[in-house]
Amino acid sequence: MNDVSQEKTRLLVKVSTMYYLDGMNQQEISERLGISRPQVSRMLAAAKSEGIVQISIRNPYSEEQAYERAIAETFGIHDVIVVHVPGADRQMIDLHVARAASALLESSIKDRDVVGIMAGRTIASVGKEMHYADRKDVQFVPMIGGFGSDGGTWHANSNARVFAERFKSRHLLLNAPAVVASPQARDFFLNESEISDVLEAAGKVSLALIGIGQVSDQATIVRSGYFSDEEMQDMRTKGAVCNISTSFLDGSGERVHYDGEARMIGLTIDEIKAIPNVIAIASGEDKVEAIVSALRGKCMDVLVTDMDTAKQLLDWQRKHPAR
Template identity: 70%
Template sequence: METSQERTRLLVKISTLYYMDGMNQQEISQRLGISRPQISRMLAAAKAEGIVQINIRNPFSEEQTYERAISETFGIKDVIVVHVPDADRPMIDMQVARAAAALLENVIRDRDIVGIMAGRTIASVGREFNPVNKKDVQFVPLIGGWGSEGAAWHANSNTRIFAEKLKSRYLLLNAPAVVASSEARSHFLNEKEISDVLDTARKATVALVGIGQVSEKSAIVQAGYFSRGEIGEARASGAVSNICTSFLNIAGERVTYEAESRMIGLDIDDIRRIPNVVAIASGSDKIEAIGAALRARCMNVLVTDMETAKRCWSGIVRTLFRKAGPGCDR
């Protein structure tokens, strides 16, 4: 009994020195004359026996509930849910962009090739991106230029923003995203300068992509990249989501669509082959598009906001209840 009590007394002393007094294991070892490996074992025993109980004050518990549920359902590495109570849409979008920028700052490694998509959301991430000390990183656009209205957030413009922040090399894709015919597309792809950029994009180790909805409100229409008639045809073909040059239906399947044969950039299969794809999307108009992209299993991380995550998960639960497979719906 006394031996047990003295052991407990020692475990308490070591735990107090370590957790309360801030001493490291080597310092405790020198003070008490006990070997460092033994100190480590005794600290582990103190936790196992309940002498040490660690409580984490988690202000992000609700967000993490949805993060875990969505990531486990769709088998992706991580979901980042940003919660900004009582904020308007511009503020929410800015915080989502900041979260994606912070993630990217930690994801990018030395000698990475980073593929960058077009779009206002991606441009916002670029503005929030902070310089980090990385060596031999190269940025490359994933798609050609959109219409003149979207020049400020072309893939080339977005690529330049990130590269200049990091003082890194970057390539530009001097071709439109969509051309008049498949023959014209072949002509562009036969240009070595263009094909070399696309080959580099396919070798990307990290990619930042947006998830576009298929509607007249989509960035590809507002940029003049697609007409309202063309986006209507895509919708009529079953498309609800757009990533780079590919359109997806609600099941996450690639939709065969005539305009894709006229697009210059990476397609969904190319995106799937990139080891680390970060997708960013938020807002009620993106629920259906996000669901399709999740089903397509073309991303490793999704960054979104709380309300979008809630509505997305609500759709998943309803779909699972109907035994029709996981997904998001309006």
């Protein structure tokens, strides 16, 4: 190494030490050494490319991240969070998935965001795990009406209230049922400005948290008493395997139209897809087919799930290619 090269290397080492070990930022290094900030940036890049700086990350989540990348690349979504809790039962896994979703949501919400919240017990579990984050002028909006009259703590209104309480922020209420008796009854509700204004706000949210429902007798829409087992079987006959808000999807992720849509009050899947950032939380063997449908339909930007479900999603995709 000649003298010039040696001195260049010495300076790269000095800049790298100041930045990576001493905790100085690029502007501080620029002022200390009397060189421009862009030059500091170039020197740090050179130090990495020449092997002077070698960054090592101790990663205890390498297996999870391999599945996260595989799912994101397979289905073309922005990101996936996979939670692994070895040896845990379903209840404990669901708790950790909810905590992962809450941490993601806390970091995703920005000042003045309007956040759409879906109904469902899974969404309710995320709300319980939320912590206060200092954000200005955040508002939470329910994206679907209520299921039943039992005052369930998992209704969209209840979920929006819980999230708002955690964030010490405002929330709106959608004072309408999710399913009404007839299309005429739906029109009557939508003619009320108090209801139409909330739905309009829901359609303009910048961030949304949704669950993914399977098409079975365990679906919220059936357990609430609004859809009979026969109606749900009819949906399966039409090819539906997934329920999100007021919409049903088939195995390819395409929307399945049905007569009951005209009785539903809430956002459709097309309106949800138009939201800039949609986070979906779903896990469990019984939901694998539904989650794959939602992934194929590009119904979300980010998926939060668990390791076993992640493996089954990729396995289902291989064994049941979309038509």
